[in-house]
Amino acid sequence: MLTCKELVGRSSDLLDGELKFKQRLAVAAHLAVCLRCRRFIRQLRLSQRVIRQLPEADVAELDALLKAMQAFRRDHH
Amino acid sequence: MTDEQDLIQRLLAGEQGAYRQLVSTYQGAMRAVATAIVGIANAEEVVQESWLAVVRNLNGFAARSSLKTWLLTITANTAKSRLRKQRREVLLDDLTGPHGSIDDRRFASDGHWAGELPLWHSDSPEALLDEQALRDCLEHTLNSLSELQRSVLLLRERQGLELTDICNLLDISHSNVRVLLHRARLSVFATLEHFEVTGEC
């Protein structure tokens, strides 16, 4: 049986669908009986979504960049 | 016509709003790629240079790949040419965030959790991110990761790139991408957990 520590070690591969069939079974078997690991995986997925939704920094000097791009395009075509 | 083709047509027509949309949509992903390859200090310059290369080659964009893949390939190539010979080693450095990781100390000698795993107060990212202090705290954690770790995390989680695409863009092996991503995720997890438990960063 997989230990909790081993499960945590494979958790990213689980999220990314990188586990082989047998590994997936072992992980599923562990999760079926381990409340803490179920909570860990649920909160790991939640932290993934948190990063996805964390606001991105604005583009610095956007207008200057846009001007440069358009001028550059005029010069090259 | 797809949204992407529509955007390209408007770019080719020189429409200003289209340029603005292009840059706002893809600058973050390009910055992450550039940072992974040349480091944060040179990333902004590489991104600017990449945008000019994009503009120069716009007519040659054949929708064989997605627009995003095309933009990120240009960025990676621009960054790599900047590096010339002095390619940095891909260091699987062990930089973790300010709140550590989920490391050996969390487990008993038999491999089971040594203590309780705190339950977070909400299941919704919006509710968690509602607190400015947590948003700042997460930024702080991201900035404490190595440039490569942070970039891999952002490309995967925020930009939704496949692991294979990340490998190809950054010239790092599949197993290294997996290690970098895993460590970055555990650092983020540790920060969220710390914040949930203590209410501060």
Ligand SMILES: [Zn+2]
């Ligand atoms: Zn467990």
